[in-house]
Amino acid sequence: MRRRAYTLIELMIATALGLTICAAAYACVRLCAQVSSTTARLSDENRLLRAGYLAALDEVDFWTSVDDPGDATRQKLRSAGRPFHPLRFVAPAPGAPTAPGDLVLSPDQSHPEAAFRGLPIRNDAVANEYGRYELVAASGGTAPNQRQARLLNQVFDRLGFYALFSYAPANTIYSSVDETGATPSIWSRYVTGPYHVSTNEGVCAPRDFTCLSNGAIYQVTTHPSVVDADGNKARFDVWNSIGQAWPDPWTAAGFAGSEELIAPMPLRPSHWPALALAVRRVCATFRRANQVSLTVRSPVSGEAIKLNWIVAGTTLRGARRQRDAVAGWKVAGRPSLDE
């Protein structure tokens, strides 16, 4: 039987159809690959963003980047003068007497000893020209009222500025005198050492939190250049930093690098986007704030997603009470860093 071969037309049509099918299939596969790749990339990024977001919330709640109760090597702020130094407060019953030297942390701020009783207009060496207020309130000696001065000076000395704002009542007047009538330098004149207290207004008078934080930033940080220079007891003076270099840890560059860097998902695959999380805790301009900065950066394109937000979290005072006085997290029946 004679068999007829394909005609040229048939072959051309078949070839065209074949090519069309192949092209469609290729396009489909390519689209699938692209979409799959995009979806996977978005998914990875989202997973990282979520992980960073949750890690940030954990961090502002538990402060583990600053002080890890489960790892003694990550407790850089436990020595005296740093925010996680153990400090024993007492909370007497209303009306109950306190022993000399007790560090009273009482909710009863209507107690006569809780009020600031100093000279309101001067903090400096000539203050006694207006009266000897150390007769009524001082950090020592025979003055009848000593609680407020003790709280200010001891909390500052042992924990630093940020902690002081966490413990002192809302409208505390930050000043005190000793039994000689002298005001500690931290509450008096502007000094260009590690303790900046001036608010740039040139007035040497007792100040409240609003005044102390106007144009100034107080921060808890483990950054070595700050910690080693006792910087948790200093402040960053925003206005005076402009164009000037102060001999203290809170220079502009020092401040910029002083946020806590956290590494969520440390075991993620190396080809995944880079994840960076930084948390900065500050008292600044009349408030306390936790600033979170979360960055996901693609290793391929270099494109970065950066989220910054402010979020409420546990106060330093609360974080200290989360921790056992000796080691680990606080458990019932054992004292915390505050007890």
Place this chain on the structure above:
Amino acid sequence: MRRRHAMTLFEIAISLAILSTAVLTVALSFPVGVRAQRLARFQVYASAKVLEIVDAYVDEQHLRKHRQVESEHLAQNTAMQWVPDIDRKMEDPNLGLLPLPRAIAERLDSDGDEIARLIADGGRIFFCTPLSYGGTTDQVAAGYFMTFGVQVGALAYQAVAQNQSLLIGVIGNAQQNALPNHPCVAWPYHDWYPAPAQERERLEWLEQGWPAYGEFLAVCTLVSGPTYEAVHRDPLVIDDYIRRARALVQAAGVATTGMAGFEVPVPPPALPTGTWADTDLDVFPPPWRILAMRCLAHAAMARTAAFPNPADEATPAQRAYAVDCHEAALAWAQRYASTSIYDWGAPRPLNRQTAFDFPLLQYDLFSPLVTSAPGGDVSHLIGCPLPPNRAPANAWRSHGDHGWNPMPDNRARIAAGWSDNRAFNLTAPFTASDRTRRIVCWAADWQAYEDAEELPAEATSSDNAFLDSQGVQVSAERTGYPPGAWFHFEDAARSSVFDVALHTVLHTAHYAQWNTAAYKAGYLGIHGADRNGNGRFDRGPLPRSARMRATTVVQYDVYDRRFLSGLHY
């Protein structure tokens, strides 16, 4: 043998059609996955932003500086509008949210018509500013100072474009809030205890007809203002100061004890159990007695000062007297401040660390409206938690400034501004649902509209500006602007943005510029705004006649308080 056919062209075409349909179906399903991931992305963004909104909301009052707090008339005080509501807080420029033009918001469809109903109820939708760091570092309130001084993360915030598709609104009815203070007098005034007499206290003493004005004037004349420093250099003058203050204390009716020349106010007795009688002056001491004791405590302590001549030093008896007067004055001041919240005759002790105590005040929404001038702004009367038809006692008039000028005497207006208190409900019991509102976040690519940058800026409350509704400057600094002012186009050409540098120049020479129509048009955003912050006027591809679907991203229920308060300190 059966003959075998090849497939016909028709069969192949059918096969191809089936294959194509299958491929297209699969292809159409791809965007679903992408959309799901995009939604997941927005959920992270929205959650972060909502946390920030709530954080700023609970910490509202730290941004209350530079605002007018007193006015001559009830209806004149724009700060009274800055109520602690979330959606009003979202207008704050420091939060980094800008109101979406209403015309665009009305084109958005949403689940359950939430957006349409929100707009119809007078609410508004917000989007994120392109200057995202404006909503973060400013929110830390190291503010623009930090940005300028340290360049923290400068210009590194790159989630802007996607963030801007995120829309935020608050649904549910706002409650009537407490007033931050009386619109005409920002009571409580505070002062140091002890402290010398102040001129504003002399005026109140005189104008309110309190007893012993002559004795108070004698003290005030000796040690007020310019004479203050001189008094503290001369022990003889201080002795005279003490005598005058002691005479004032006794004339004011304060019980004293001690030997002649060293009479000390008797400290307040323990508060009686049971109900306190209004007439019990040990419980509710009159303000002039508090002021008188404050003066005596200051005078007695001044005598303990260091003098160049050691012979002038205070004796042990004088020192003990200073301590006793100080203790008694502070104890009485604390008694007065604790029990007499609605006696506004003596300033509260600034050095009393109990957090500031504020009287509860609210507008009586059932009262008749009052106005400062025919056709002017209107206000309700003020209610407080006192019995019906009672107002705070010994209320001061304002002693502050209005703009650059002293406040006119507004005592009569304050007195006439009280309601009968029957509608006062700030202390009424409430349930959780009374206080709950919902923050809803949607995603919609509204920037695709052709007029996304052409539409004028939404009107925002003037209480955030440095000019009040009458065009009077009401802020000590010119730092209050509409939230999107940095992006407003300067003129109809839309080739440049509004020159905000004018705002920061602290010279009155710019008053004339501020009052030009061109300036006001830019200030208010009449010519639209560079809403994506790219520095040029963009037109999207989508006609304004098209509608757009807004996808719900997240919803959060939040507690909507009625009072200004702070969580953080």
